Amino acid sequence: xxxxxxxxxxxxxxxxxxxxxxxxxxxxxxxxxxxxxxxxxxxxxxxxxxxxxxxxxxxxxxxxxxxxxxxxxxxxxxxxxxxxxxxxxxxxxxxxxxxxxxxxxxxxxxxxxxxxxxxxxxxxxxxxxxxxxxxxxxxxxxxxxxxxxxxxxxxxxxxxxxxxxxxxxxxxxxxxxxxxxxxxxxxxxxxxxxxxxxxxxxxxxxxxxxxxxxxxxxxxxxxxxxxxxxxxxxxxxxxxxxxxxxxxxxxxxxxxxxxxxxxxxxxxxxxxxxxxxxxxxxxxxxxxxxxxxxxxxxxxxxxxxxxxxxxxxxxxxxxxxxxxxxxxxxxxxxxxxxxxxxxxxxxxxxxxxxxxxxxx
Numbered sequence: 001x002x003x004x005x006x007x008x009x010x011x012x013x014x015x016x017x018x019x020x021x022x023x024x025x026x027x028x029x030x031x032x033x034x035x036x037x038x039x040x041x042x043x044x045x046x047x048x049x050x051x052x053x054x055x056x057x058x059x060x061x062x063x064x065x066x067x068x069x070x071x072x073x074x075x076x077x078x079x080x081x082x083x084x085x086x087x088x089x090x091x092x093x094x095x096x097x098x099x100x101x102x103x104x105x106x107x108x109x110x111x112x113x114x115x116x117x118x119x120x121x122x123x124x125x126x127x128x129x130x131x132x133x134x135x136x137x138x139x140x141x142x143x144x145x146x147x148x149x150x151x152x153x154x155x156x157x158x159x160x161x162x163x164x165x166x167x168x169x170x171x172x173x174x175x176x177x178x179x180x181x182x183x184x185x186x187x188x189x190x191x192x193x194x195x196x197x198x199x200x201x202x203x204x205x206x207x208x209x210x211x212x213x214x215x216x217x218x219x220x221x222x223x224x225x226x227x228x229x230x231x232x233x234x235x236x237x238x239x240x241x242x243x244x245x246x247x248x249x250x251x252x253x254x255x256x257x258x259x260x261x262x263x264x265x266x267x268x269x270x271x272x273x274x275x276x277x278x279x280x281x282x283x284x285x286x287x288x289x290x291x292x293x294x295x296x297x298x299x300x301x302x303x304x305x306x307x308x309x310x311x312x313x314x315x316x317x318x319x320x321x322x323x324x325x326x327x328x329x330x331x332x333x334x335x336x337x338x339x340x341x342x343x344x345x346x347x348x349x350x351x352x353x354x355x356x357x358x359x360x
Contacts, residue, residue, distance in 0.1 A: 014214055016053040016235060021084075022187050022219040023049045023072060028081035030064075030071050037287045041067040043243035044081070046313070051186065052213065054220040056234035056251065058227065058266065062283050064243040065223045069189040072221065073106050074098060086186065104134055107180035111192035113172035117164040123150070123175055124160030130182045149178045153208065170201035177208065181216075189221045194229065206233060227269060231255050239263045242294040243286060245313060249325035253318050259325070259332035261299045277335065293330070301334050 030042035042064045049055050057065045070076050072083060074090060083091045090102045110116035117126055124146050131142040147157035153174040164172055173193060180188050190209065194202035210233065213220060224230050230237060231251045239247040239254065239262065247260040258264040265277040279298035284290050290297055296306035311328040318325040 014052055016050045018048075018050050018053075020051040021048050022051050022086055023047075023221070024082075024084040025068075025072060026082045026084070028068070028071060028083065029079045030067050030076055031079045034287070040243055040286045040289055042071060042078075043289070045240075045243075045245055047238060047245065047248070049187070049219045049221060051219055052217045053235045054213065054222055054233055056230035056237040057221060057223045057240060058225070058230055058237060059240035060283050061225075062242075062286065063240040064286070065240055066191055068240070069108070069191055069221055069223050073108055073189055074102055075108075099134070104183050105185050106187040106189070107183070107185045109173075109176050109180050109188060109190040109193045111195050113169065113176040113196075114164070116176055117172060117179075119164050121163075122160065123162050123164070123167075126164075126175065127160075127179055127182055130179065134183060136183070145182065149181060152212075153178045168201075169197050170204060173197060173201075173205055174208065177205070177212070181212065184216070185218070187219045187221070189223070191223045192225065193222075194226065195224070202229070209233075227266060239266065242284060242289055244294065244328065245326075246295065246329070247325075247327045248313070249318065249327075250321060250323045253321050253323060253325050257318065257320060257325075257333075258335075259327040260295075260329045261301055261335045262295050263327075264335040293328075301331055303331065305330055 025045055025047045028042055028045045032039040032041060045064075045068055047055065047068075057068060059065050067076065071078050074083065074093070078091055081091070082089055085102050086105065088101045090098060093101060121129075124143070127146045127149060128142050131137065131145060136142065137145070146160055150157050150159050155171060155174060159167075159171075164175070167175065176193075193209070194205050197205060206229065209220070212218060222230060222234060234251045236249060237251050237254050238245045239260065241262050247254060247258065247263045254263055255267045255270075258267050261277075262279070265279050268275060268277040277300070279295075279300075281298050284294065284297065290307075292305075292307045292310055293299070293302070294310075296302040299306065309330065311330050313326050313328040315324055315326040317323070
């Protein structure tokens with residue numbers, strides 16, 4: 001197992017082929033009925049994740065991040081829109097077809113391993129359960145697979161006889177990761193997987209996830225509030241606000257050249273308090289979203305147009321990095337962010353609306 005001496009999150013990102021798409025969401029909408037009203041949790045989200053890619057999903061609590069992740073795995077059936085997984089439309093798949101096309105090839109790592117692991121089962125039983133359900137291999141094959149995965153995550157085969165309560169929080173999350181890997185998925189949705197762990201243990205878990213991604217070519221949708229962490233590990237980051245993606249680009253572009261005022265405010269949280277841009281008020285209710293740009297009521301550069309016309313997510317090519325960059329703002333790049341130095345400021349200039357090259 002990794003020690004605290006080397007518990008530093010590594011920053012290298014393996015290059016990916018953007019055309020090798022594992023998951024594609026197109027105009028996904030997810031609403032829920034609650035006390036006579038409709039909760040607009042997700043409002044037209046489109047997103048692609050390639051094999052071997054980590055896409056970070058950030059935003060305030062209530063922005064719809066977890067709902068996107070659970071809908072992508074069809075834990076919720078989308079109200080509208082499409083979910084294409086490894087080339088197959090699974091938006092309305094049910095029963096055996098859903099299990100064959102999606103359930104066996106995707107998995108989720110939950111935030112709290114203390115509640116996501118069955119406390120009445122030994123670790124060996126927890127890890128063997130997916131293999132039993134899908135009838136993978138012989139009983140001997142399954143026992144061998146459990147021993148191998150326990151070795152891979154740094155615990156060892158002897159832990160198969162232990163119960164979750166006998167482990168530390170970091171060890172339990174390792175088991176949660178191991179359970180997600182048992183059916184050899186191509187996609188993992190990680191929902192705040194380090195939020196309940198100490199800082200040194202967080203780094204160990206993230207390094208484990210990155211190592212496994214490099215070995216297996218996994219695609220990750222990494223949902224988190226930890227901006228420093230998501231910046232380091234993500235190839236691209238999608239910023240959500242009130243059920244919509246308001247900006248999408250490489251981690252470097254989003255933190256150094258943010259175009260949406262909400263992204264600028266998030267990026268500024270890494271700076272000293274006097275340089276931070278803190279939006280006034282609270283996130284509006286998803287039961288009664290505002291007209292126009294959902295952020296206009298809290299935006300320091302909002303104009304009358306922002307209250308009436310909802311900006312669409314426009315994809316451009318960032319002229320500095322040459323990478324695709326999308327944003328939904330009528331006045332992109334106008335919000336100034338103070339840089340880490342007290343004597344230097346970064347003013348993200350508006351990006352020209354030059355369409356990105358079409359995907360082959």
